[in-house]
Amino acid sequence: MASVETADIVIAGGAGMGSAVAYFLKSLGPENLRIIVCEPDPTYARAATTLAAGGIRQQFSTPENIVMSQYGFDFLRRIDEELAIDGEGPQVDLHVVPYLHLAAGGKDVDGLRESFELQSELGAGPLWLERDDLRARYPWMTVDDIDAAVLGGPREGVFDPYAMLQAFRRKAVSLGVEYRPAAVTGIEPASGAEGVTVALSDGGRLACGRIINCAGPAAGRLAALAGLDLPVIPVRAHSFVFKVEQAPTTDLFPIIVDQVQLLNIRAEGDMFLAGSPREGELVDAGDNFAIDYDFFDTELWPMLATRVPAFEAIRMTSAWVGHMEWSLPDANPIIGPHPDFPAMVFVNGFSGHGVQHCPAVGRAVAELIVFGAYRSIDLSRFSYDRIAAGQPLTERY
Structure with a gap:
């Protein structure tokens, strides 16, 4: 059996959302926070981010989605400053x-x-x-x-999703985030302690305090590895x-x-x-x-x-x-830890508007993990609790 590496946080999925979460975690968390992002396809050829149309809008029926788009548009407008490396900033071709x-x-x-x-x-x-x-x-x-x-x-328009993905990834790597070209193939609760042990497709094993599900369209399958039901397809x-x-x-x-x-x-x-x-x-x-x-x-x-x-x-x-x-219950995201398995944090089910919400969700999830509460945007209504209670929060658009 392969030896077990340790990390504080493992992020399953390193496209737009996973890389945004990684960047904000490293920015807000302690300097020695070890984050490993597991992304099976470094080319991102079939990633939802890469194949997205790249629109950003404020026309939603759920207030949190509107506020996230406002944050996202403002972030994209100054992304060349926010994600600059050695004074050189990325360009995402944002047009109103x-x-x-x-x-x-x-x-x-x-x-x-x-x-x-x-x-x-x-x-x-x-x-x-x-x-x-x-x-x-x-x-x-x-x-x-x-x-x-x-x-x-x-504050509506279009931008280049792949350029945004790469900007988040490069900045995260510059801050010390590690990317592993492997898929998560198994998730087991840690023996006698909090956290999980994660098995990888390359034979590696990672022991971590939390695994963050940023697997996009594969989110439901990833949750099932831990025996959890996540209604996202x-x-x-x-x-x-x-x-x-x-x-x-x-x-x-x-x-x-x-x-x-x-x-x-x-x-x-x-x-x-x-x-x-x-x-x-x-x-x-x-x-x-x-x-x-x-x-x-x-x-x-x-x-x-x-x-x-x-x-x-x-x-x-x-x-x-x-x-x-797609979030089957209500077309709104499911964000936060599973109530019965808090080591698994969901960042899933954005139902066609995830790319535009990467900046806001990345920051919010990092705040939840680092500070124990949301600070900039309160996304508590998107928790798994509404799924468990059968109380959908429907997004019309």
Whole structure:
């Protein structure tokens, strides 16, 4: 049997969230804190962070998500200072682009109005639009079936998720965090003491006080290694890039979230990027990253042309599939220790908005571990307790 190394904290998963947690732990914790990040794929080829679209928005129905996005946007805006190494700061290509949420029908419009009022109270600066307002602002868009919309404020936009990941990782390493190119394959309670012993795919064994689950779409499988039930599954998300024969004439094409058709569209330079969550597809994706090109031709393209007539003449140029870590109870994250196994700390289930929340969650989790309580952003409502009690905290968007 391999000898057992010791560490204070093992982080399972070293993509955006794991690297953010590692950085903030090392920044806030004692200097001699030993952190080992176990990441089986140092190329991050299939990491949820790498394959994410890279949007950041404040249009949520849960106040914590709004506040986390505000923190995240401000952090990304000054990331070249926050994560600089030897005076050289990283660049993540942050650009301001507002989100435009479209809704129709009494229930959806009422929900949009309620969320709009919450966002306004928290200083997000959204704008409420009626159908005539939409026609005036976006004459290239068909809005006959839209009853209302919300246009986001100045702290929404797009950035490069992979660049952010690498910035967190490099800074963490510069502070002394160790990365191990191995997967966690076993988790056992430490014999006669608090903590756990972690088995690795390279044959190594690590004894630590805590293991932090940052395994993204594989979070549920990782929790199961410790005999714990974590209702988080990988869910497929397609992204299609296409060129338009005659692009809509607009100075700033918003990031459209079409709740009527379940469609997302945004401009990407002289191209466009689109996807759809495909209602009813909350099934475990396993390791399926295959691209469904028929979906683009038979379902997505017609939806695109319905909303933006100019999209009838388009040519798809590339596509990929990423996995979201979906929280089945309520589409909100599960953060904090398991009540019956406190050595396992969950940082999971972000349901499509984890990348934008890496800075805020990284800091909050580090505060919880180092200080024993949240200090900057209170995420206590995201604890596992609500899962155990069967009391979901539903996020609409």
